[in-house]
Amino acid sequence: MSSSVCSLRATLTPLSSHSPPLHSHSSLYSSSPPPPRRRSSHRIYCAAASIDERSVIRLGIPSKGRMADETLALLKNCQLTVKQVNPRQYVAYIPQLPGLEVWLQRLKDIVRKLVSGDLDLGIVGLDTVCEYGRGNEDLILVHDQLAYGDCHLSIAIPKYGIFENINSMSDLAKMPEWTSERPLRIATGFVYLGNKYAKENGLKHVTFSTGEGAFEALPAMGSADAILDLVSSGTTLRENNLKEIDGGVVLESQAVFVGSKNSLIRREGVLDITHEMLERLEAHLRAIGQVMVTANMRGNSAQEVAERVLNQTSLAGLQGPTISPVYCRGSDGTIKVEYYAISICVAKKDLYKSIRQLRAIDGSGVLNYNLTYIFEEETTRWLDLLERLGL
Numbered sequence: 001m002s003s004s005v006c007s008l009r010a011t012l013t014p015l016s017s018h019s020p021p022l023h024s025h026s027s028l029y030s031s032s033p034p035p036p037r038r039r040s041s042h043r044i045y046c047a048a049a050s051i052d053e054r055s056v057i058r059l060g061i062p063s064k065g066r067m068a069d070e071t072l073a074l075l076k077n078c079q080l081t082v083k084q085v086n087p088r089q090y091v092a093y094i095p096q097l098p099g100l101e102v103w104l105q106r107l108k109d110i111v112r113k114l115v116s117g118d119l120d121l122g123i124v125g126l127d128t129v130c131e132y133g134r135g136n137e138d139l140i141l142v143h144d145q146l147a148y149g150d151c152h153l154s155i156a157i158p159k160y161g162i163f164e165n166i167n168s169m170s171d172l173a174k175m176p177e178w179t180s181e182r183p184l185r186i187a188t189g190f191v192y193l194g195n196k197y198a199k200e201n202g203l204k205h206v207t208f209s210t211g212e213g214a215f216e217a218l219p220a221m222g223s224a225d226a227i228l229d230l231v232s233s234g235t236t237l238r239e240n241n242l243k244e245i246d247g248g249v250v251l252e253s254q255a256v257f258v259g260s261k262n263s264l265i266r267r268e269g270v271l272d273i274t275h276e277m278l279e280r281l282e283a284h285l286r287a288i289g290q291v292m293v294t295a296n297m298r299g300n301s302a303q304e305v306a307e308r309v310l311n312q313t314s315l316a317g318l319q320g321p322t323i324s325p326v327y328c329r330g331s332d333g334t335i336k337v338e339y340y341a342i343s344i345c346v347a348k349k350d351l352y353k354s355i356r357q358l359r360a361i362d363g364s365g366v367l368n369y370n371l372t373y374i375f376e377e378e379t380t381r382w383l384d385l386l387e388r389l390g391l
């Protein structure tokens with residue numbers, strides 16, 4: 001786990017006793033609860049409410065770019081479909097989570113608004129949380145592996161010229177070219193993380209410059225020596241004659257579910273919605289890697305079939321196989337049990353091995369189907385979150 005992630009896991013600093021309660025209602029609605037969440041009144045209510053006044057809970061999700069569609073798809077797969085009145089309206093809602101407003105925002109703004117208190121929860125890349133959150137102790141990771149948006153933040157240098165034989169961060173740091181007058185110039189959209197990494201790794205003569213993108217062009221243009229940027233397929237680096245070096249990965253990133261500690265502790269309802277979202281996310285993500293396999297097996301008793309099944313290494317299931325009698329009418333008209341249906345949850349990667357093992361013990365009519373959810377008793381992430389919140 002990277003140090004940046006660890007800093008997000010830092011223990012909660014006690015909230016100031018002067019902090020106002022976050023769940024009081026707006027003066028507009030001081031004598032009654034907020035109006036019903038009808039679309040027409042929605043925008044007026046949101047515009048009028050400020051951080052200390054609002055009682056609705058706000059989730060920020062990416063409004064555009066490569067994270068947007070996958071975030072909507074993930075939520076939909078968790079039966080939390082985001083309903084947008086029209087694509088240019090930036091506030092939406094999830095029918096299953098009344099009391100929650102969904103705000104479509106640029107990635108960096110989601111993090112900034114979590115810090116400022118304008119959002120309570122958000123889904124963004126870890127890289128953005130770490131860069132724009134700047135180690136703010138109010139930010140807390142609720143789920144750190146949403147399994148999309150995978151990339152890493154990495155230092156890259158030209159393959160040619162003075163860098164031809166440079167293959168590691170220590171090679172790079174030791175190059176005689178870098179002095180206080182002429183430092184190593186790194187172009188990046190991640191100045192905060194770049195400086196932090198340089199400090200933590202004893203990189204002395206280094207300076208960071210920033211811009212809006214296309215950093216890979218800058219070494220060839222001569223305006224930077226190296227870059228610090230996100231890499232996923234590596235194509236952009238390759239096409240621009242750049243290479244990564246040993247020890248140059250600053251952060252591994254993927255989409256995360258992040259919250260404001262202050263909101264989680266103080267704003268009514270945030271913890272409950274977070275719990276429900278976390279459970280649905282975990283149950284869905286757990287199910288992605290698993291498949292349900294059923295087969296019929298001839299046997300004298302469930303116990304005997306269970307013994308045969310459990311002797312096979314891939315057939316143990318999550319908690320053991322479920323075995324049920326299959327009733328059929330014999331030729332003499334009586335109902336009897338000759339077969340047992342077994343159902344097991346297996347890892348997708350082990351599916352074929354499991355089917356072979358089932359056949360080896362006379363399993364027939366093997367079916368498999370995808371799972372939508374696997375719920376466990378209580379998620380470790382939830383218990384861990386409560387502990388980190390001091391609750």
Ligand SMILES: Nc1ncnc2c1ncn2[C@@H]1O[C@H](COP(=O)(O)OP(=O)(O)OP(=O)(O)O)[C@@H](O)[C@H]1O
Nearest residue numbers: 065066067107125126127128149150151230231232
């Ligand atoms: N190859 C990649 N390059 C950049 N970001 C990636 C990559 N793969 C996954 N991501 C994730 O997607 C996020 C960036 O998405 P995107 O490029 O759409 O937004 P942006 O860079 O903020 O916007 P824009 O490119 O319009 O300025 C990153 O913060 C990261 O979490």
Ligand SMILES: O=P(O)(O)OC[C@H]1O[C@H](OP(=O)(O)OP(=O)(O)O)[C@H](O)[C@@H]1O
Nearest residue numbers: 213214229230231232233234235236237
């Ligand atoms: O390893 P790869 O798969 O080639 O992806 C990496 C590239 O993708 C991103 O740029 P993006 O497409 O977001 O363009 P931008 O620089 O305009 O933000 C990132 O900043 C890299 O340039």
Ligand SMILES: [Mg+2]
Nearest residue numbers: 065066212213
């Ligand atoms: Mg981009």
